Amino acid sequence: MKRRSLILGGIAGALGLGWLLRPGQRGADHAPYFQDLSVALDQAGLAKPSLLVDRNHLVENIQTLMGHINGRFNYRIVAKSLPSLPLLETVMQVSGSNRLMLFHQPFINQVAERFPQADVLLGKPMPVAAARNFYRQFSGGVFDPASQLRWLLDTPERVAQYDELATALDQPMQICIELDVGLHRGGVRNDEQLVTMLEMIEASPKLQFCGFMGYEPHIVKLPIGDAIDYRDRAMAVYQYYIDVAKGVLGERWPKNVLLNAGGSPTYQMYDRGEYPFNELAAGSCLVKPSDFDLPTLADHVAASYIATPVLKSLDTLEIPGIDLGKVQSLWDPNRARTFFTYGGYWKARPESPDGLANNSLFGRSTNQEMLNGSRKINLQPDDWVFLRPTQSEFVFLQFGDIAVYEEGAIVARWPVFSEQTSA
Numbered sequence: 008m009k010r011r012s013l014i015l016g017g018i019a020g021a022l023g024l025g026w027l028l029r030p031g032q033r034g035a036d037h038a039p040y041f042q043d044l045s046v047a048l049d050q051a052g053l054a055k056p057s058l059l060v061d062r063n064h065l066v067e068n069i070q071t072l073m074g075h076i077n078g079r080f081n082y083r084i085v086a087k088s089l090p091s092l093p094l095l096e097t098v099m100q101v102s103g104s105n106r107l108m109l110f111h112q113p114f115i116n117q118v119a120e121r122f123p124q125a126d127v128l129l130g131k132p133m134p135v136a137a138a139r140n141f142y143r144q145f146s147g148g149v150f151d152p153a154s155q156l157r158w159l160l161d162t163p164e165r166v167a168q169y170d171e172l173a174t175a176l177d178q179p180m181q182i183c184i185e186l187d188v189g190l191h192r193g194g195v196r197n198d199e200q201l202v203t204m205l206e207m208i209e210a211s212p213k214l215q216f217c218g219f220m221g222y223e224p225h226i227v228k229l230p231i232g233d234a235i236d237y238r239d240r241a242m243a244v245y246q247y248y249i250d251v252a253k254g255v256l257g258e259r260w261p262k263n264v265l266l267n268a269g270g271s272p273t274y275q276m277y278d279r280g281e282y283p284f285n286e287l288a289a290g291s292c293l294v295k296p297s298d299f300d301l302p303t304l305a306d307h308v309a310a311s312y313i314a315t316p317v318l319k320s321l322d323t324l325e326i327p328g329i330d331l332g333k334v335q336s337l338w339d340p341n342r343a344r345t346f347f348t349y350g351g352y353w354k355a356r357p358e359s360p361d362g363l364a365n366n367s368l369f370g371r372s373t374n375q376e377m378l379n380g381s382r383k384i385n386l387q388p389d390d391w392v393f394l395r396p397t398q399s400e401f402v403f404l405q406f407g408d409i410a411v412y413e414e415g416a417i418v419a420r421w422p423v424f425s426e427q428t429s430a
């Protein structure tokens with residue numbers, strides 16, 4: 008054989024092999040669940056990007072959570088991950104808990120007004136000016152901040168600031184101390200810091216020590232090592248600080264001490280055994296955004312979606328300029344079709360129809376997002392596309408009222424937390 012034919016044969020062979028390595032065709036039209044959601048959205052007259060919560064799935068998740076906790080600990084609802092008053096109300100009713108963890112000053116005011124029976128713990132230390140704004144905006148009523156609101160403080164400096172504020176406002180304040188039990192996101196890191204803070208709180212006529220918060224999501228997220236080991240190490244640190252504080256306070260150790268730990272990724276790590284805390288916090292697992300698709304949450308179900316209308320449906324893929332769209336779709340059958348959606352670029356990933364993908368060559372858009380799919384996907388303009396939020400705390404706030412889905416219909420609209428503009 009001549010050398011030239013050998014080379015040509017080689018090239019043809021490589022091309023043939025390359026062709027065989029093309030991605031396989033995926034994709035399908037909406038499964039019945041998403042068809043039902045689509046019908047419900049149409050019947051409710053919705054026609055813009057919407058955040059949807061499946062009420063039955065939400066209730067199922069609350070029951071799953073309460074089944075694991077099984078009365079061994081109190082349950083505190085992480086409100087930032089469920090940022091809507093009626094959503095929180097549902098969780099409070101089904102779980103029987105009035106304990107909320109909050110992370111944002113305007114939301115504390117809204118909760119104090121709407122849930123006068125709530126017990127509120129801050130999930131992060133707030134600038135003292137934010138605390139001042141809370142009291143300034145608090146309109147009074149049944150909620151008693153002196154007994155129902157627990158500020159989270161992390162350093163002696165912050166204790167001094169809150170002491171000054173409490174004195175200036177003549178306002179008694181409950182103080183919870185943040186512990187670093189291994190996450191290294193702040194909080195008390197040594198005995199000296201803890202003892203100083205406790206002594207300052209003891210010396211203050213207005214501040215009262217009410218307990219600890221030690222958050223430990225790292226125990227299930229570290230790439231190397233064993234989660235049980237990390238859990239036990241975190242709990243040993245937690246216990247150590249309890250012992251230090253009991254040494255300082257003696258008889259004055261609070262009768263109803265609050266010892267908070269946990270979060271969605273870790274709460275199932277405490278199904279069995281003895282632990283130093285008496286309260287577990289969790290929120291995200293009740294709506295289960297995709298970042299919470301974790302082995303420790305395998306028995307929770309997705310309960311929230313973004314639904315958005317398809318604006319345009321094309322039987323091709325075209326990219327402006329040197330049109331690499333044809334090459335892309337020739338290579339990958341999952342890029343045969345193009346859909347543009349109403350809005351996009353959320354912290355979310357396409358869920359249904361199965362097989363949709365963003366196109367990094369075309370780019371992302373918050374206005375009209377391009378999605379590609381195979382010829383097995385027959386979306387038409389005005390059909391719905393469903394995405395799963397990767398997280399709830401910020402994403403839920405971007406769509407106005409939540410559309411609440413239950414058994415084939417949108418049964419309610421739940422307003423989300425709003426930012427208050429007054430200082």
Ligand SMILES: Cc1ncc(COP(=O)(O)O)c(C=O)c1O
Nearest residue numbers: 085088130222270271289290291
């Ligand atoms: C202090 C604290 N506790 C608990 C949680 C757990 O929240 P979730 O259950 O929504 O993950 C968080 C989340 O950031 C947190 O910061």
